[in-house]
Amino acid sequence: MKTVTADPKGVDSGPHFMDGDHALAEGALAAGCRFFAGYPITPSTETAERFAERAPEVGAMFIQMEDELASIAALIGGAWGGQKCMTVTCGPGFSLMTENLGLACMTETPMVIANVQRGGPSTGLPTLTAQQDMMQARYGPHGDNMIIALCPDSPQECFDLTVEAFNLSEFYRVPVIILTDETVGHMHEKVVIPPADQIKVVPRNNYNGPKEDCRPYKFDSQGGHPMVRAGDGYNFHITGLTHNEKGYPAMTAEQSKVVVTHLMEKINGNADKIIRLDEDQIDGADVVVVSYGITSRIAVKAIQDARKEGIKVGSLRLITIWPFCEKRIRELAPKVKAFVVPEINYGQMVKEVERCAGGRKVISVNHCGGAVHDPQVILDAIRKAIQ
Amino acid sequence: MADTLRMDRMPHIWCPGCGIGSEVNSFADAVKRSGIDPKKLVVVSGIGCTGRVAGYVNFDSIHTTHGRAIPVATGVKLANPELTVVVFSGEGDLAGIGGNHLIHAARRNMDLVVICNNNFTYGMTGGQVTPTTPGGASASTTPYGNYEYPFSLPFLADAAGATYIARWTSMHSRNVTQSIEEALLRKGFSFIEIISPCPTLYLRRNRLGDGVDQLQNYQDNSILKHGADTRETAIDYQGKIVIGKFVEKNKPTYLEASDKCSIKLVGDDYQLYGKTIPEREAEEKAEKERIAARRAAMAAAEAQEQAVAAKPRKTSAPAAKKAAAAPRAAKKAATKAKAKPAVKKAPAKKAAPKAPAKAAKKAAPKATAKTKAAPKKTRK
Ligand SMILES: Cc1ncc(C[n+]2csc(CCOP(=O)(O)OP(=O)(O)O)c2C)c(N)n1
Ligand code: SF4
Ligand SMILES: [Mg+2]
Numbered sequence: 001m002k003t004v005t006a007d008p009k010g011v012d013s014g015p016h017f018m019d020g021d022h023a024l025a026e027g028a029l030a031a032g033c034r035f036f037a038g039y040p041i042t043p044s045t046e047t048a049e050r051f052a053e054r055a056p057e058v059g060a061m062f063i064q065m066e067d068e069l070a071s072i073a074a075l076i077g078g079a080w081g082g083q084k085c086m087t088v089t090c091g092p093g094f095s096l097m098t099e100n101l102g103l104a105c106m107t108e109t110p111m112v113i114a115n116v117q118r119g120g121p122s123t124g125l126p127t128l129t130a131q132q133d134m135m136q137a138r139y140g141p142h143g144d145n146m147i148i149a150l151c152p153d154s155p156q157e158c159f160d161l162t163v164e165a166f167n168l169s170e171f172y173r174v175p176v177i178i179l180t181d182e183t184v185g186h187m188h189e190k191v192v193i194p195p196a197d198q199i200k201v202v203p204r205n206n207y208n209g210p211k212e213d214c215r216p217y218k219f220d221s222q223g224g225h226p227m228v229r230a231g232d233g234y235n236f237h238i239t240g241l242t243h244n245e246k247g248y249p250a251m252t253a254e255q256s257k258v259v260v261t262h263l264m265e266k267i268n269g270n271a272d273k274i275i276r277l278d279e280d281q282i283d284g285a286d287v288v289v290v291s292y293g294i295t296s297r298i299a300v301k302a303i304q305d306a307r308k309e310g311i312k313v314g315s316l317r318l319i320t321i322w323p324f325c326e327k328r329i330r331e332l333a334p335k336v337k338a339f340v341v342p343e344i345n346y347g348q349m350v351k352e353v354e355r356c357a358g359g360r361k362v363i364s365v366n367h368c369g370g371a372v373h374d375p376q377v378i379l380d381a382i383r384k385a386i387q
Numbered sequence: 388m389a390d391t392l393r394m395d396r397m398p399h400i401w402c403p404g405c406g407i408g409s410e411v412n413s414f415a416d417a418v419k420r421s422g423i424d425p426k427k428l429v430v431v432s433g434i435g436c437t438g439r440v441a442g443y444v445n446f447d448s449i450h451t452t453h454g455r456a457i458p459v460a461t462g463v464k465l466a467n468p469e470l471t472v473v474v475f476s477g478e479g480d481l482a483g484i485g486g487n488h489l490i491h492a493a494r495r496n497m498d499l500v501v502i503c504n505n506n507f508t509y510g511m512t513g514g515q516v517t518p519t520t521p522g523g524a525s526a527s528t529t530p531y532g533n534y535e536y537p538f539s540l541p542f543l544a545d546a547a548g549a550t551y552i553a554r555w556t557s558m559h560s561r562n563v564t565q566s567i568e569e570a571l572l573r574k575g576f577s578f579i580e581i582i583s584p585c586p587t588l589y590l591r592r593n594r595l596g597d598g599v600d601q602l603q604n605y606q607d608n609s610i611l612k613h614g615a616d617t618r619e620t621a622i623d624y625q626g627k628i629v630i631g632k633f634v635e636k637n638k639p640t641y642l643e644a645s646d647k648c649s650i651k652l653v654g655d656d657y658q659l660y661g662k663t664i665p666e667r668e669a670e671e672k673a674e675k676e677r678i679a680a681r682r683a684a685m686a687a688a689e690a691q692e693q694a695v696a697a698k699p700r701k702t703s704a705p706a707a708k709k710a711a712a713a714p715r716a717a718k719k720a721a722t723k724a725k726a727k728p729a730v731k732k733a734p735a736k737k738a739a740p741k742a743p744a745k746a747a748k749k750a751a752p753k754a755t756a757k758t759k760a761a762p763k764k765t766r767k
Contacts, residue, residue, distance in 0.1 A: 034660055035466055056649035059658040061465050063641075066491040070458035073451065073488075077431070077462025080449060081470065083660070085462070103452050230447040230463055231470050233426040237393070237442060239450035248396060249442060 001171045006199035016191045020158040020184040021046035027162025028086045034060040035083035037074035042126045043182040044116035047088040068093035072100040075111045082229040088114040102141030107238045108173040112165045116185040119369030129182035130369035131344040137177045146267040149177040149322040151292045155189045167202040172223035183294040216247040221265035271323040278317035285314030286337045287385045292318040302378035329356035338385035342378045391415035393445045404598025406557035406583025413560045417567035422681035431460040433480035436510035440475040454485030457492045478505040479517040493547035495641040500570040500577045506585035514588030521624040544578040545617040551577035552634040556605035
């Protein structure tokens with residue numbers, strides 16, 4: 001991925017005391033995002049509010065759309081209009097966004113969507129935390145498609161991962177979803193925004209070659225293919241229909257194989273390059289706690305207590321949720337006795353761990369939302385794991 | 388036409404006698420006549436028979452999801468205000484599933500041209516009832532007649548705040564062209580409704596004959612009323628159709644209003660995407676001058692063409708007189724940045740017998756194109 005340093009105009013360098021939602025907005029501005037379309041929904045609204053406040057001084061565009069269907073649609077237009085684009089929402093709004101999340105995947109449109117998760121289903125727990133949309137992020141839109149999803153565990157990571165989300169999104173031309181949660185979103189902590197020249201940013205890569213060679217797509221299962229920008233004279237066409245590399249409809253079984261394979265493999269085939277994990281004392285561990293987001297911070301306490309009891313327990317924190325770190329789990333499975341998977345849902349990512357655990361014991365520590373885990377229940381699960 | 392249509396995508400999917408084809412011709416013509424830079428034009432469609440327009444026009448074009456053309460277009464326009472953005476879609480797409488976007492874009496006076504092909508039916512899915520189907524009309528989902536109350540789209544757009552509203556029928560292709568041309572050259576939310584025949588579904592199901600019969604109906608039932616009160620533009624089943632330019636007014640667009648607010652806050656060095664307002668205004672002015680120059684050149688070329696064409700026919704005195712008048716007329720048109728719609732009842736009537744004949748002629752080659760095409764429709 002070719003990078004440049006960030007445009008200082010969007011970078012509010014220095015130490016801040018801010019919550020995760022605000023850090024998402026700052027991360028976007030630092031990454032060069034200059035277009036934000038959103039619709040208010042607790043607990044994500046603060047991101048939109050901060051972007052709206054900062055937009056005039058940075059020279060960015062903010063618009064509050066009529067709903068989330070429109071917000072993500074505007075991002076698709078904004079991206080082909082030449083801007084890096086972002087929106088933020090949570091469950092109910094994310095459900096509406098799945099419609100054009102599918103179009104964004106199909107048209108390989110870069111954009112970043114933050115889902116500050118709250119409890120569901122439906123209106124559920126508007127002000128209380130959850131991690132219940134992990135599978136929706138992956139399988140929300142109809143049809144086969146693949147996205148990238150990242151999961152911050154702190155306001156600092158909300159900033160850092162938003163920059164990374166934009167970089168991945170630009171390179172792979174894919175929507176990147178930040179799956180944070182109400183707790184991280186509303187938690188105030190120290191966030192250090194580095195100087196602009198220390199922030200690496202993947203710039204928008206616009207095609208500028210001869211017109212006859214212009215192709216909005218290249219079905220080679222790789223990233224790095226340039227976008228085409230509206231107004232540059234290429235007369236591009238894009239459609240949600242199954243299409244050829246020129247962007248023209250090509251609705252056959254053969255072409256569907258080409259397109260779907262590309263969309264899936266562009267991400268899955270580059271999983272090693274995309275996936276980031278945070279591992280602690282995995283070597284020689286009997287139990288590995290697989291966690292993400294706010295839950296990994298709760299798990300730390302349980303892991304420390306278990307180690308005091310002499311249990312060899314390691315931590316595997318998923319920073320990248322999708323694509324799932326399948327290879328790493330398969331590597332670890334023969335070496336450990338069990339995996340423990342705490343998450344604030346009825347058991348979602350645990351299914352992925354089970355799939356790759358090669359028959360090893362996998363203990364789900366589920367939670368129906370509204371609060372974080374009591375570390376004690378995670379400790380109990382770790383104890384059970386070595387029995 | 389070859390430069391405005393994607394010839395490599397022909398034949399198109401539209402049925403013989405469908406109104407969409409002639410609207411696309413009018414649109415292409417309007418783009419040319421407007422003098423705008425086609426490179427800076429983006430066409431966005433939703434889903435439906437009309438939604439396929441984006442796939443055939445040779446401009447930057449986006450075929451979106453059902454109902455979402457307007458918010459996608461909003462994104463394009465706001466991401467690069469230099470672009471002229473046109474939404475071309477069906478009434479089901481724009482006023483049914485996308486109705487919320489339509490009213491909000493109108494409310495914001497978003498700088499978009501929305502062209503709505505209203506055929507009173509969901510064409511692509513096989514003729515179901517739409518939000519504009521007149522009471523009593525039959526549709527596949529109202530097999531015993533439609534008992535809902537339809538929208539009058541000009542009234543809806545007006546109530547929502549659209550600053551330019553016109554309605555024509557497929558019969559009035561010259562007026563359609565003229566309205567689109569006007570809309571392309573103005574700022575703000577422009578809504579142009581075109582009442583149009585769907586012979587395959589709406590007409591056949593309601594035993595209303597073919598496309599040509601329906602054009603005759605439009606001819607007989609259209610009432611030209613510029614500036615009409617949009618509350619009085621409802622359309623009854625095979626009833627009167629009030630046509631004309633109903634609304635044309637100026638108020639700041641979304642972008643202008645947002646600029647004004649930002650400049651108050653940041654001061655004169657406010658920049659959007661790195662450009663100050665005076666810089667953007669200078670670019671806009673230069674573009675306007677280029678447009679004016681293109682229009683003048685076109686008018687001059689047209690005048691010359693007419694003069695050349697008139698020469699060998701010197702024997703016919705009235706024809707020569709007409710030809711001599713042509714350059715003057717063209718020049719006059721060129722000096723007027725925004726020509727007033729030239730519709731008057733009389734000339735429209737005069738054109739009447741010609742139009743259906745023309746439409747019939749046009750339908751013929753299309754029919755052959757159609758037979759070459761793969762089985763017509765992928766239902767969506
Ligand atoms: C979300 C969604 N719902 C339904 C459809 C099916 N659908 C495709 S086109 C269409 C109706 C289009 O009607 P209109 O906008 O009037 O266009 P026309 O075909 O008449 O030109 C429908 C309902 C769809 N594609 N997407
Ligand atoms: S089904 Fe109707 S609207 Fe669609 S192409 Fe045919 S005539 Fe036109
Ligand atoms: Mg229709």
